[in-house]
Amino acid sequence: GAPVPTTAGTAPPPRIGAYVANHLSYLDILVLMAARFPAFVARAATADLPLIGVISRAMGCLYVHRDKAAAAAAGGVAGRVRDRMAAQASGTTGPDDQPLLLFPEGTTTNGRFLLPFRTGAFLAGAPVQPLVLKFRTAPGGLNPSWETISAGRHLFYLMAQPLHALTVLELPVYVPSDAEKADPARYAAGVRAAMMGAGDFSPLDATLEDKWEYQALLAGRAPPPREVAVGKVNGGGAKAGGAVPVAARAGKAGKRA
Numbered sequence: 001g002a003p004v005p006t007t008a009g010t011a012p013p014p015r016i017g018a019y020v021a022n023h024l025s026y027l028d029i030l031v032l033m034a035a036r037f038p039a040f041v042a043r044a045a046t047a048d049l050p051l052i053g054v055i056s057r058a059m060g061c062l063y064v065h066r067d068k069a070a071a072a073a074a075g076g077v078a079g080r081v082r083d084r085m086a087a088q089a090s091g092t093t094g095p096d097d098q099p100l101l102l103f104p105e106g107t108t109t110n111g112r113f114l115l116p117f118r119t120g121a122f123l124a125g126a127p128v129q130p131l132v133l134k135f136r137t138a139p140g141g142l143n144p145s146w147e148t149i150s151a152g153r154h155l156f157y158l159m160a161q162p163l164h165a166l167t168v169l170e171l172p173v174y175v176p177s178d179a180e181k182a183d184p185a186r187y188a189a190g191v192r193a194a195m196m197g198a199g200d201f202s203p204l205d206a207t208l209e210d211k212w213e214y215q216a217l218l219a220g221r222a223p224p225p226r227e228v229a230v231g232k233v234n235g236g237g238a239k240a241g242g243a244v245p246v247a248a249r250a251g252k253a254g255k256r257a
Helices: 027-035 044-048 052-059 068-073 077-090 151-160 178-182 184-199 208-218 252-256
Strands: 002-004 018-021 041-043 062-064 100-102 128-136 165-170 173-175
Touching: 018 027, 018 077, 027 128, 027 165, 041 044, 044 052, 044 062, 062 077, 077 100, 128 184, 173 184, 178 184
Parallel strands: 018 100, 018 128, 041 062
Antiparallel strands: 002 173, 128 165, 128 173
């Protein structure tokens, strides 16, 4: 697969199933709402919230259940995202439905690295529109990416700095090859590589579970137990909607098993 550039006089790019972007903080949602007004995957209770529920319905958000049993009865989160993306790409969604915005890393980073992508955004095999977000921070200034501090403390620091600059780089639509359509992990790797090149990111073979472990250690808590998936980074097989396996390093895998 490869990005599909467009020039004057050529056919428009194919319909996308979703936007995919790296994730820096909760500010991403506000910025991308202003730029593209996409739909989001939101928990079902969001639809009933005052004001926020009205906005989310106007955006055509995809509501999912947090309860595993309820989610499974509704087809599973990954399955519903896949179906929504396929419908969006084929033009069979409602007239007011916007493409989903998905963060395939599954968590936020400090903006210098790109984590392995989860496969949920690539199960449909539909074209995606990659978006690269980069904060421009002056030397000695606050990097607004949100990692390990509380929301209140982050907001205080954010308000203490009067100016923040965030660049949103829109990459050409990425159309998967037949091989990528058949292998969501391979598709995820292709999009990740395109975004790393455009955003000058460094690859980091970490997962959301690594982040939880780090945050627990910072807080003086015991790290939560977890399983280790062994495989190639953004390669090999992965469960639908799960993280693409990360290669376990010698000595480290035994401690996490």
